Amino acid sequence: MNRKTAPKTTLYPERIIQFGEGNFLRAFVDWIVFQMNKKVGFNTGVVVVQPLPNGMVDLLNEQEGLYHVNLQGIDQGKAVDSLDLVDVVTRGINPYMQFNAFMQLAENPEMRFVVSNTTEAGITFDDTCKLNDEPASSYPGKLTQLLYHRFSTFNGDASKGWLIFPCELIFHNGTELKRYIHQYIDLWQLGDDFRQWFDTSCGVYCTLVDRIVPGYPKDTIDEILMKIQINDRLVVKAEIFHLWVIEAPQSVAAEFPAAEAGLNVLFVPSEKPYHERKVTLLNGPHTVLAPVGYLSGKDTVRECVEDEVIGKYVHQVMYGELLPSLDLPEDQLKQYAADVLDRFRNPFVKHFVTSIMLNSFPKFKTRDLPGLKIYLERTGKLPTGLVLGLAAIITYYKGGKRGTDEIVPVDDKVITGELTSLWALNDVAKMASGVLASNYIWGEDLNEIGGLTDMLTGYLRAIQDKGMLNTISDEVSKN
Numbered sequence: 001m002n003r004k005t006a007p008k009t010t011l012y013p014e015r016i017i018q019f020g021e022g023n024f025l026r027a028f029v030d031w032i033v034f035q036m037n038k039k040v041g042f043n044t045g046v047v048v049v050q051p052l053p054n055g056m057v058d059l060l061n062e063q064e065g066l067y068h069v070n071l072q073g074i075d076q077g078k079a080v081d082s083l084d085l086v087d088v089v090t091r092g093i094n095p096y097m098q099f100n101a102f103m104q105l106a107e108n109p110e111m112r113f114v115v116s117n118t119t120e121a122g123i124t125f126d127d128t129c130k131l132n133d134e135p136a137s138s139y140p141g142k143l144t145q146l147l148y149h150r151f152s153t154f155n156g157d158a159s160k161g162w163l164i165f166p167c168e169l170i171f172h173n174g175t176e177l178k179r180y181i182h183q184y185i186d187l188w189q190l191g192d193d194f195r196q197w198f199d200t201s202c203g204v205y206c207t208l209v210d211r212i213v214p215g216y217p218k219d220t221i222d223e224i225l226m227k228i229q230i231n232d233r234l235v236v237k238a239e240i241f242h243l244w245v246i247e248a249p250q251s252v253a254a255e256f257p258a259a260e261a262g263l264n265v266l267f268v269p270s271e272k273p274y275h276e277r278k279v280t281l282l283n284g285p286h287t288v289l290a291p292v293g294y295l296s297g298k299d300t301v302r303e304c305v306e307d308e309v310i311g312k313y314v315h316q317v318m319y320g321e322l323l324p325s326l327d328l329p330e331d332q333l334k335q336y337a338a339d340v341l342d343r344f345r346n347p348f349v350k351h352f353v354t355s356i357m358l359n360s361f362p363k364f365k366t367r368d369l370p371g372l373k374i375y376l377e378r379t380g381k382l383p384t385g386l387v388l389g390l391a392a393i394i395t396y397y398k399g400g401k402r403g404t405d406e407i408v409p410v411d412d413k414v415i416t417g418e419l420t421s422l423w424a425l426n427d428v429a430k431m432a433s434g435v436l437a438s439n440y441i442w443g444e445d446l447n448e449i450g451g452l453t454d455m456l457t458g459y460l461r462a463i464q465d466k467g468m469l470n471t472i473s474d475e476v477s478k479n
Contacts (some may be wrong), residue, residue: 009066012045013204017105017146019116019139021048021056021092023215027238029115029167031069032263034086039261044113047105051118051139051173057092059233067234070217070224071349075240079347083227092263094432095142106150112255114143114164117209122241123159123168125180131188133383134270140180144188147181147202153195161201163252167209167244171275174206174247200402203252208271210243210278214349241343245274273328280326281333282340283316284367288389290356291396295468299349305344309469312476313385314344320479321383325374360393361441366446369442373449381449388475391459392468394435398423414440428464432457 036042258265293304384426
């Protein structure tokens with residue numbers, strides 16, 4: 001597939017530099033730009049920079065930047081399976097082989113945006129990087145090289161600054177990236193004039209990205225290729241849902257009119273509540289439904305939410321316990337929760353609960369414990385579903401078998417060691433108090449939360465005596 005053999009495509013002027021050629025950016029940012037070009041005349045092309053020596057830009061260039069995005073999922077209760085030929089990528093550059101072409105990106109007066117997804121490990125500072133490296137090894141180092149060359153090329157013209165949207169999955173990604181750029185400015189002694197130009201003419205914005213992207217659809221590729229009648233080696237599958245929250249002023253939103261294209265891209269004063277919303281309403285239910293579902297005989301998230309009993313439990317945790325702990329408008333939270341449930345039900349994505357249960361205790365600490373505390377503070381009661389979910393995690397860490405499947409918890413060795421020792425006591429009361437007292441897990445003694453030790457003990461005993469599914473059934477029948 002290329003621009004001669006594919007159906008009609010458009011070659012757009014290059015206005016975005018994208019660090020990263022992987023599935024996520026192509027199915028998320030580039031798909032968003034594609035929609036903006038199509039719906040509101042954004043008229044923007046994307047130059048992809050390969051952030052590591054080895055990558056996929058050669059294949060991307062073979063197809064002249066073209067590939068299909070296959071969106072699959074549930075939208076308002078209906079199954080959707082769409083296929084779009086995305087044509088926004090103009091070319092790919094490997095800066096390790098094409099350093100001059102890479103630096104020339106800074107000389108394009110029309111270039112305006114930078115996006116990136118270099119993984120959580122990509123936003124880092126390497127003090128061995130030098131300004132004259134071809135290129136600097138770290139992503140912030142490469143970006144600083146480009147920014148300084150742009151500053152020098154246009155003699156500090158304030159209108160030639162860039163708007164920078166990192167998409168790496170770390171909290172305050174923009175703040176971290178900006179901090180490392182400042183460190184390179186100091187390390188490389190680039191001067192106060194450049195620092196001032198960067199601080200006043202460029203914007204580095206914190207973002208939150210949310211879309212499940214399984215990637216190349218191995219299981220359905222033959223069917224897709226038969227449908228498009230052309231050999232596309234870069235087809236990428238993603239769910240329908242998408243959300244991009246960008247902590248930036250409305251002046252930036254005016255330059256990136258995604259909302260006008262009907263896209264779920266929000267420019268907000270702070271992305272923190274949206275980060276908390278995602279972690280609380282998507283990751284929080286995931287963390288407790290996984291052990292509850294697995295110990296009830298379910299293997300996937302979809303099976304859990306579609307089960308009559310476990311589905312009610314998930315609804316209780318999400319709407320009755322976690323949602324009230326958040327501070328965004330209730331209608332927004334309920335809509336997001338409904339979207340999450342649609343995503344959990346996605347018939348096209350097999351999300352195995354065993355993958356969610358990796359490192360369950362750190363996950364519960366960050367995703368569910370804050371909601372538990374806020375719920376207690378606001379209502380004077382403990383959230384029973386979350387406490388039961390913690391009991392399910394503890395039970396899963398007992399190990400043993402589920403049918404013929406061996407249960408092998410995967411977590412920090414100190415944590416698994418503590419749980420093994422506590423289960424060896426064969427006393428659920430000591431188990432409950434011992435887990436809650438673990439400073440290594442929680443950084444505090446959770447036995448000090450009134451009533452928690454007794455409630456957790458009761459749920460652990462119920463699971464041992466009646467089994468997980470019966471315990472869940474008794475719980476949801478109370479509501």
